[in-house]
Amino acid sequence: MTIEIKTTSVEPIRNTYSAIARRFGDKPATRYQEASFDIEAKTNFHYRPLWDPKRTLNDPSRTAMQMDDWYAVTDPRQFFYGAYVGNRAKMQEAAESNFGFCDKRNLLTRLPEETQHQLLRLLVPLRHVELGANMNNSKIAGDAIATTVAQMHMFAAADRLGIGQYLSRIALLLDGSTGKALDESKTFWMDDELWQPMRKLVEDMLVIDDWFELTLVQNVLLDGLMYPLIYDRMDAWLGEQGAEDVSLLTEFQRDWFKESLRWTNAMTKTVVGESEGNREQLQLWVTQWEPRAYEALKPIAQATTGIDALDEIRAELSVRLKKVGLESTGVQA
Amino acid sequence: MAIKNKKLNLKDKYQYLTRDMAWEPTYQKKEDIYPDEQFEGIKITDWSQWEDPFRLTMDAYWKYQAEKEKKLYAIFDAFAQNNGHQNITDARYVNALKLFLSGVSPLEYAAFQGYARVGRQFSGAGARVACQLQAIDELRHSQTQQHAMSHYNKHFNGLHDAAHQHDRIWFLSVPKSFFDDARSAGPFEFLTAISFSFEYVLTNLLFVPFMSGAAYNGDMATVTFGFSAQSDEARHMTLGLEVIKFILEQHEDNVPIIQRWIDKWFWRGFRLLSLVGMMMDYMLPNKVMSWAEAWEVYYEQNGGALFKDLERYGIRPPKYQDVANAAKNHVSHQAWGTFYQYSQATNFHTWMPEEEEMTWLSEKYPETFDKYYRARFEHWDKEQKEGRRFYNNTLPQLCQVCQIPVIFTEKDDPSVFSHRQIKHEGERYHFCSDGCCDIFKNEPEKYIQAWLPVHQIYQGNCGGADVATVVEKYYHINLGVDNMEYHGSPDHQRWLDIKGLKPLQSNSEKKTAA
Numbered sequence: 057m058t059i060e061i062k063t064t065s066v067e068p069i070r071n072t073y074s075a076i077a078r079r080f081g082d083k084p085a086t087r088y089q090e091a092s093f094d095i096e097a098k099t100n101f102h103y104r105p106l107w108d109p110k111r112t113l114n115d116p117s118r119t120a121m122q123m124d125d126w127y128a129v130t131d132p133r134q135f136f137y138g139a140y141v142g143n144r145a146k147m148q149e150a151a152e153s154n155f156g157f158c159d160k161r162n163l164l165t166r167l168p169e170e171t172q173h174q175l176l177r178l179l180v181p182l183r184h185v186e187l188g189a190n191m192n193n194s195k196i197a198g199d200a201i202a203t204t205v206a207q208m209h210m211f212a213a214a215d216r217l218g219i220g221q222y223l224s225r226i227a228l229l230l231d232g233s234t235g236k237a238l239d240e241s242k243t244f245w246m247d248d249e250l251w252q253p254m255r256k257l258v259e260d261m262l263v264i265d266d267w268f269e270l271t272l273v274q275n276v277l278l279d280g281l282m283y284p285l286i287y288d289r290m291d292a293w294l295g296e297q298g299a300e301d302v303s304l305l306t307e308f309q310r311d312w313f314k315e316s317l318r319w320t321n322a323m324t325k326t327v328v329g330e331s332e333g334n335r336e337q338l339q340l341w342v343t344q345w346e347p348r349a350y351e352a353l354k355p356i357a358q359a360t361t362g363i364d365a366l367d368e369i370r371a372e373l374s375v376r377l378k379k380v381g382l383e384s385t386g387v388q389a
Numbered sequence: 390m391a392i393k394n395k396k397l398n399l400k401d402k403y404q405y406l407t408r409d410m411a412w413e414p415t416y417q418k419k420e421d422i423y424p425d426e427q428f429e430g431i432k433i434t435d436w437s438q439w440e441d442p443f444r445l446t447m448d449a450y451w452k453y454q455a456e457k458e459k460k461l462y463a464i465f466d467a468f469a470q471n472n473g474h475q476n477i478t479d480a481r482y483v484n485a486l487k488l489f490l491s492g493v494s495p496l497e498y499a500a501f502q503g504y505a506r507v508g509r510q511f512s513g514a515g516a517r518v519a520c521q522l523q524a525i526d527e528l529r530h531s532q533t534q535q536h537a538m539s540h541y542n543k544h545f546n547g548l549h550d551a552a553h554q555h556d557r558i559w560f561l562s563v564p565k566s567f568f569d570d571a572r573s574a575g576p577f578e579f580l581t582a583i584s585f586s587f588e589y590v591l592t593n594l595l596f597v598p599f600m601s602g603a604a605y606n607g608d609m610a611t612v613t614f615g616f617s618a619q620s621d622e623a624r625h626m627t628l629g630l631e632v633i634k635f636i637l638e639q640h641e642d643n644v645p646i647i648q649r650w651i652d653k654w655f656w657r658g659f660r661l662l663s664l665v666g667m668m669m670d671y672m673l674p675n676k677v678m679s680w681a682e683a684w685e686v687y688y689e690q691n692g693g694a695l696f697k698d699l700e701r702y703g704i705r706p707p708k709y710q711d712v713a714n715a716a717k718n719h720v721s722h723q724a725w726g727t728f729y730q731y732s733q734a735t736n737f738h739t740w741m742p743e744e745e746e747m748t749w750l751s752e753k754y755p756e757t758f759d760k761y762y763r764a765r766f767e768h769w770d771k772e773q774k775e776g777r778r779f780y781n782n783t784l785p786q787l788c789q790v791c792q793i794p795v796i797f798t799e800k801d802d803p804s805v806f807s808h809r810q811i812k813h814e815g816e817r818y819h820f821c822s823d824g825c826c827d828i829f830k831n832e833p834e835k836y837i838q839a840w841l842p843v844h845q846i847y848q849g850n851c852g853g854a855d856v857a858t859v860v861e862k863y864y865h866i867n868l869g870v871d872n873m874e875y876h877g878s879p880d881h882q883r884w885l886d887i888k889g890l891k892p893l894q895s896n897s898e899k900k901t902a903a
Contacts, residue, residue: 068543074550091532102569107425137529138458145455148448187410198506218447221406259416
């Protein structure tokens, strides 16, 4: 038996907004569609920006990539704001529980002094890399054409700030929330030889003007090497040093990177597939920047996992790039 | 470095979790990383003095915002499932939503873009983070507004192509040029314009009237959005005040620059608000308060207290504030009178107030409504009822700056249009006021670029030579369905059906009948 509540049904006069109907037909649309397509201003801009007088607002020429329609780049996760924060709220709940667990049982402070020092030298300084990633993604969100593209980068900007905060909290667990450990960790970022190629790379990325070049370098190339190296291989290495509990505090990053591969791969594939011209330019950027990302991570790999681990990851990235029609040099695959 | 063994307080902890992640660059020059921070002439001597206007780490943000979104979307679902659009006071109300979705929601999106940009531009990381949080909030608002009004779009006309229309329709160039102006400025002016003038000084006159209007007119979807956005807006207002105080405290040379921006953005905001004024006085079947009352409370009183507070920095109230204050008894009537005449070219319906509404207007505007406006409105009403609905087919002269037709009157004489003109490099430019004319004179090279809809139509850039073609083909307005006179329109007919004033026909029958 089923129960049936009688309701009056009212026929709609249309199923969705016209812009959505033009793309997908006049049928009921998803929330992702109504929130993400064609809501960004496209034409008839009034004034040229004082900060870029050669171009208009929302000018497609802020990148060398040319797309007939930037809305061809979509998010396989179908994240609009509500879906995004809902997903991250669940992830942060897990992270919070892990941090709480570590704090309550003193899992970090009971580690040997030398291991604690290694965390401050080798892991926590990545918070600065995350801040760079945060700035880069915020710039891209401001420059990108099409909401489907811009919002993915805004979400990434927020994510990177959050990840930087989780990394910072590892130091706060170590120093009992005095800030001392963060101060110490920052000196490695600023002065330790090990971090200088990375810091130089991050500062060099902060002056990249082309937003698609920047998303490629940050979200595909650097992250594509850095996340597997740090949160997979170095995580295992820390485990060998008796610091396996640290894994609890970086779980967020592992889940996050796995998820981010979905949109970064889809985006790169679509833009490469648009034209030979796009592919050629992207290839030039890969050739230029992939070795820089590798070099920046080399000292960290050498000090921890060994260089073989980084080379393996590099080969994995090369396979990933190959799938979208790009080649990375420097790997004997 | 002093040895630290004390636990961080909340303020310091938040700084460690935000600005302390930044560092002094050594491989690249600071001015290359932050190339836009200097050109406006604002002097920041010490970013560390920046007070975080709120302390919200990302984990807390995700958690709170997700809870809010969950509740909001539960209401949207319930609203759609129960055909909540049938419970509004009157279908005329939906026209306020059309104005909102095409005039305000695109600004939320533009704000997202603007804040994402300035969230990268400042060398002070504390300010960057605060701006980024506003950027993602603004994205939220633009998207939840699409969803809040999605159900209305399925049952009423005129809501169907808001973003397309925002880029094109003549009067929508008023809000669009406002935000284009802010976004094309430098980062400090953007914040003075949007965070301070718009969010802090004027938000109670823009965002809030629409949300209160929704509450008063049975629009559960929109008012729930309004409540849900309230805590976001509170953060944005706090940022607005911090921004202005910070800049003013940094260097005395900043004071005259900020004063000029406050003058400019107050006036631009005041002109933009004419659209809200007419919405409050004419488009809400159940009225919240009159525009004049709103202006008195939210500008004259609250704004007055604010500028009193800013006096110690050497800031005076905005120039032409007296003109704006005097205009509170006129602007909504003048604006509605204009939109009534040009309703064939808007994306919403217009109508003449019913007798009891006229009475309300007389009570709320004892010195102006009966004296200057009632007779004209009664005449138009009579004409419409006798089958001669008045439409004006002459395209109006637009102000070069605010882009509103030159329809407002002189402060001291409501029978004379306020019209200013100047010559600049051999061309003549027209303005609605001294306020707009001053703005032009300060930056003529910017405002000569304005995309003026009337000029563009006459130059043949809008798809056709006659109004009907422009409206239908270029604006995507379904002429006579989305707009023109409300009475007798499909929306009106449908509303009568919903209210059982006539039997509800099925859609297919209607199509056959048409």
